[in-house]
Amino acid sequence: MSITTERPEIAGRSLTTTVAREYVHRAALSEVFLTGWEKAGTDAFTVTAQWPRSHSFYTSEQGFHDPLLLCETLRQCGLLLTHVGYQVPFDHSISWSRLQYSVNPQALRIEHTPAEIELHVTCSDVRYRHSQAVTMTMHIEAVRNGSLLAAASIGFCGHSPAMYQRLRSGRNVAQTFKNVPTPPPAVSRYAVGRSRTQDIVLAPTSERWRWQLRVDTNHPVLFDHPLDHVPGMLLLESVRQAGHALQPSWSPMIPTSMDVSFNRYVEFDNPCWIEAEPLAGEVSAARRTVRVNALQGGAFAFTACAEMTDVSSI
Known part of the structure; x- marks a missing residue:
């Protein structure tokens, strides 16, 4: 009896692995998407990444990768380069102040192999304090x-x-994470275009186009490890779900662009309200531009604009 073992092609006889999970602040190796990096010039770098053809949370929709998979890749890229490019110590806390992106939807098509991505990065406005970026x-x-x-x-x-x-008033991560309130009931899966209740981050209110942020710390991807505040990727997911909920549809809507300003940390122990509205004219069935704001304690935690695109129209 003969046994045939098929193996993927290995370009140039080189082997590929991911970067160390510590560089991207992940506990699970399966959630590390970056595969390498190199310096390309002064304040310039090239980072490589690989996307799986399917993911438990950043789900594939009608043959297209989820743009929030791009956002998680950008997050990991930023963390990696602050550590390896600018020697920021691992015990320092790093947070977003603003995120902007725009994708070419056609390039999100899923192919027969995982997506190989190159990220060409240029850093600017680098400020130092005591020689530390x-x-x-x-x-x-x-x-x-x-x-x-x-x-x-x-x-x-x-x-x-x-x-x-x-800055955090002495909050202890372990204690804060342990005392996170039980999440309120979720809106319907149809309203936000999600197939699993576990993945829904909005809870209904009595007001139209206003929801309570739903924080489930048992989520294995959004809460890969304990934190003392709501993570940025959960906030981006709230933008996506609010944009979909403005005009619910069984047809998947993906955020093909976002511009998000993060003003303050979103805390676990105080309700956070997500408000959305269409930005221009009537809400289109195929494409809509929306404004989404998060309010907590009477202040804006983040403000966002996003373009939502029906994948069937791509």
Whole structure:
């Protein structure tokens, strides 16, 4: 009896692995999408990534990758480069101040193999405190198969452990995470275009186009490890779901662009309200531009604009 073992092609006889999970602040190896990096010039880098053909949370819709998979890749890219490119220590806290991206929807098509992505990164407005980089903006062009997949920019802020403790009023991560309130009931899966209740981050209110942010710390992807505040990727998901909920449809809507300003941390122990509205004229069935705001304690935690696109129209 003969046994045939098929193996994937290995280009140039080189082997590929992911970057260390510590560089991208992930506990699960399966959630690390970056595969390598190199310096390309002064404040310039090239980062490589691979996307799986399917994912438990960043779900594939009618043959297209989820744009929020791009956002998670951008998040990981930013964290990696602050550590390896600017020697920011692992015990420093790094957070977004702003995220902008726009994707070419055609380049999101799922192929017969995982998507190989190149991220060409240029850093600007790098500010130092005592020789330590504390803020910067990363401008990123994502390329797939030689074609532009997306253009993006991310603003980052870094804080030393002592500064972060002052900023967070001495909050303890373990204790804060342990005492997160039970999430309220979710809106319907139809309203936000999600197939699993576990993935829904909005809870209904009595007001039209207004929801309570739903935070489930048992979610294995959004809460890969304990935190003392609501993570940014959950907030981006709330923008996507609110944009869909303005005019619910069985046809999937994906966020092909976003511009999000993060003003403050979203806390676990105080309700956060998500409000949305269409930005221009009537809400289109195929494409809509929406404004989404998060309010907590009477202040805007984030403000966002997003373009939602029906994947059947691509």
